Amino acid sequence: MKKVVLFDLMSAQPSGSSKFHGGGEYIKAIFREMVKEYSDKAEIVPFYNSDKFIDEWIIGLIKAYNLKCYDIKQHEDLKQIFTEFTPDVFFSGLPAVFKKEWFPENVKLIGTVHGLRKIEKPHDVTEPKYLDGKNSKISSIKLKIRKFVGNGVKYRSKFILQQKYVLDLLDVVITDSEHTYYAIKYYYPESVNSIDIKVYYPPNTKTDIDCQNNKAEVTGDYILMLGGDRWLKNVYRALKAVDSLYDRGYLKGVRTVVVGKTSQSIRSEMKHTGNYIWNEYVDNDVLENLYANCSIFVYPSLNEGFGYPPLEAMRYGKTCVVSAVCSMPEICGDAVYYTNPYDVEEIANRILRANDKKICTEKIKAQYDLINNRQNIDLQNICKCILGLCQK
Numbered sequence: 001m002k003k004v005v006l007f008d009l010m011s012a013q014p015s016g017s018s019k020f021h022g023g024g025e026y027i028k029a030i031f032r033e034m035v036k037e038y039s040d041k042a043e044i045v046p047f048y049n050s051d052k053f054i055d056e057w058i059i060g061l062i063k064a065y066n067l068k069c070y071d072i073k074q075h076e077d078l079k080q081i082f083t084e085f086t087p088d089v090f091f092s093g094l095p096a097v098f099k100k101e102w103f104p105e106n107v108k109l110i111g112t113v114h115g116l117r118k119i120e121k122p123h124d125v126t127e128p129k130y131l132d133g134k135n136s137k138i139s140s141i142k143l144k145i146r147k148f149v150g151n152g153v154k155y156r157s158k159f160i161l162q163q164k165y166v167l168d169l170l171d172v173v174i175t176d177s178e179h180t181y182y183a184i185k186y187y188y189p190e191s192v193n194s195i196d197i198k199v200y201y202p203p204n205t206k207t208d209i210d211c212q213n214n215k216a217e218v219t220g221d222y223i224l225m226l227g228g229d230r231w232l233k234n235v236y237r238a239l240k241a242v243d244s245l246y247d248r249g250y251l252k253g254v255r256t257v258v259v260g261k262t263s264q265s266i267r268s269e270m271k272h273t274g275n276y277i278w279n280e281y282v283d284n285d286v287l288e289n290l291y292a293n294c295s296i297f298v299y300p301s302l303n304e305g306f307g308y309p310p311l312e313a314m315r316y317g318k319t320c321v322v323s324a325v326c327s328m329p330e331i332c333g334d335a336v337y338y339t340n341p342y343d344v345e346e347i348a349n350r351i352l353r354a355n356d357k358k359i360c361t362e363k364i365k366a367q368y369d370l371i372n373n374r375q376n377i378d379l380q381n382i383c384k385c386i387l388g389l390c391q392k
Contacts, residue, residue: 002041002042002043003041003042003043003088003089003387003388004042004043004045004085004087004088004089005034005042005043005044005045005087005088005089005090005091005386005387006045006047006081006087006089006090006091006107007031007034007044007045007046007047007091008027008046008047008090008091008092008093008094008095009027009028009031009046009047009048009054009058010047010048010049010072010075011023011024011027011092011093011094011097012024012025012027012028012031012048012054012093013048013049013052013053013054014052014053019053020284022114022308023093023094023114024093025205026093026112026114026202026203026205027092027093027094028055028058028205029202029203029204029205029379030091030093030203030379030382030383030386031044031046031058031061032061033203033379033380033382033383034383034386035061035065035067036061037380037383038383038387039065041387041389042387043068044065044067045067045068045069045070045087046062046067046069046070047069047070047071047072047078047081048069048071048072049071049072049073049074050071051073075097075098076099076102078098078102079102082102082103082104086104086106086107087107088107088108089107089108089110089386089387089388090103090107090108090109090110091110091111091386092110092111092112093111093112093114094111094112094114095109095111095112095166095169095170096162096165096166098169099169100168100169108171108172108388109169109170109171109172110170110171110172110173110174110385110386111166111169111170111172111173111174112173112174112175112176113163113166113167113173113174113175113176113180113184113305114176114180114202114305114306115176115177115179115180115183115303115304115305115306115326115327116163116180116183116184116187116305117232117303117305118156118159118162118163119156119159119160119163119183119187120183120303120326121232121302121303122155122156122159123155124231124232124234124302126231126234126236126237127231128265129231129236129263129265129266130229130230130231130236130263130265130266131263131265132263132264132265160187163187163188164188164191167184167188167191167195168191170195171195171196172195172196172197172198172385173191173195173196173197173198174197174198174200174382174385175197175198175199175200175305176199176200176201176202176305176306176327177199177201177305177306177327177330177331178199178327178330179305179326179327179330180199180305180306180327181197181199184197198381198385200378200379200381200382200385201306201371201374201375201378202306202308202375202378203375203376203378203379203382204311204372204375204376205308206284206288206312206315216289216293217286217289217290217293218255218257218277218290218293220253220254220255221253221254221255221295222254222255222256222257222277222293222294222295223242223251223254223255223256223257223294223295223296223297223298223351224257224259224290224291224294224296224297224298224313225238225239225256225257225258225259225297225298225299226258226259226260226299226309227259227260227301228258228259228260228261228262228266228278228279229260229261229262229263229280230260231302232301232302232303233260233299233300233301233302234300234301234302234323234341235258235260235262235266235300236266237300237341237342237344237347238298238300238347238351239256239258239266239269239270239276240269240344241344241345241347241348241351242256242298242348242351243269243270243271243272244344244345244348245348245351245352246271246272246275247271247272250352250355251275251351251352251355254275254295254355255275255276255277256275256276256277257276257277257279257290257294258276258277258278258279259279259282259287259290260279260280260281261280261281262278288312291312291313291315291316291318292316294313294318295318295319295355296318296319296320296321296351296354296355297309297310297313297318297319297320297321298320298321298322298347298351299313299320299321299322299323300321300322300323300339300341300347301322301323301325301326301328301341302323302325302341303325303326304323304325304326304327304328305326305327306327306331307322307326307327307328307331307332310322310328310331310332310336311331311332311368311371311372314332314335314336314364314365314367314368315365315368315372317361317364317365318364319336319337319354319358319359319364320332320335320336320337320354320364321336321337321338321339321347321350321351321354322336322337322338322339323338323339323340323341324338324339324340324341325341331371332367333367333370334363334367335359335363335364335366335367335368336359336364337350337353337354337359338350
């Protein structure tokens with residue numbers, strides 16, 4: 001008799017103002033693989049909210065495989081499903097929104113922990129720089145209070161408790177890197193001994209995209225940065241580094257392209273205004289084109305559980321400057337230039353070096369292939385783990 005897997009697609013739907021998000025793409029990739037390759041071994045029962053956007057290909061896949069499906073409007077409505085049947089397994093790629101008491105006792109709960117960002121990096125002194133609009137002053141005051149009250153200790157403690165709740169919820173935890181595993185081991189030693197924790201790299205969600213031959217979105221040489229609207233991605237310090245290089249007469253003819261709505265506060269600090277191209281949200285194909293045609297990719301992120309963006313640039317053999325923190329060395333190996341993300345002068349040093357001395361394309365692609373192969377293997381491991389077919 002087939003094992004029944006209740007699969008959370010609701011967490012792959014839009015979150016806040018984001019139509020697409022990393023956790024959602026992770027969930028979709030696993031769902032696609034589960035349905036296409038493992039439908040003969042399990043009955044996969046997805047649920048989602050029909051009032052929200054969901055990719056047409058997902059609906060097509062559900063119809064093509066004639067999957068039983070549930071339409072619920074909020075996560076707590078999950079309890080209604082259990083009045084009709086009890087699955088063997090429940091899987092969610094973003095399990096923090098669920099409560100243990102909602103589930104029948106004999107359901108095995110499997111979920112993914114995508115890093116411990118809120119614990120490892122709950123705030124940064126540059127946060128106010130990313131704020132714009134009428135609420136920016138209020139938000140800035142709140143951030144200053146947070147810094148004043150024990151350097152964010154109370155906020156961090158709250159996040160530690162929240163993450164413990166997630167770990168206590170699950171029977172099996174899937175993590176996305178060795179870094180995340182050891183972060184869990186450090187902060188929650190009792191959890192490492194009481195639950196099953198697997199390290200599986202997240203799937204490559206862009207294997208079918210190739211924009212190298214497409215007309216460039218931006219002509220000429222340019223540095224690419226992502227996350228202009230998110231302090232965690234640390235674009236402010238990177239921009240200060242680039243601007244200092246422009247001050248010294250370096251990077252002639254090289255512009256800087258930033259993706260993500262960058263605040264006026266940050267933009268106003270840049271002296272060489274004509275050298276910057278500011279973008280808000282861009283479609284996936286446009287972003288891929290920017291990766292494919294950039295001269296250098298700069299990603300001085302303050303925290304990553306895995307770190308997709310450098311890999312996406314490395315796929316095209318691009319020289320990257322990335323943070324020497326968290327999972328970055330694990331994923332990027334020796335095929336990038338590393339920098340201290342808090343040191344503007346060191347970031348400038350690495351960007352200047354990357355501009356003068358590109359890393360060998362073959363070396364970059366070899367590291368990309370190494371990680372991509374692991375991702376492909378681990379996608380199968382994730383599916384097998386959900387089905388109870390993985391090795392101990």
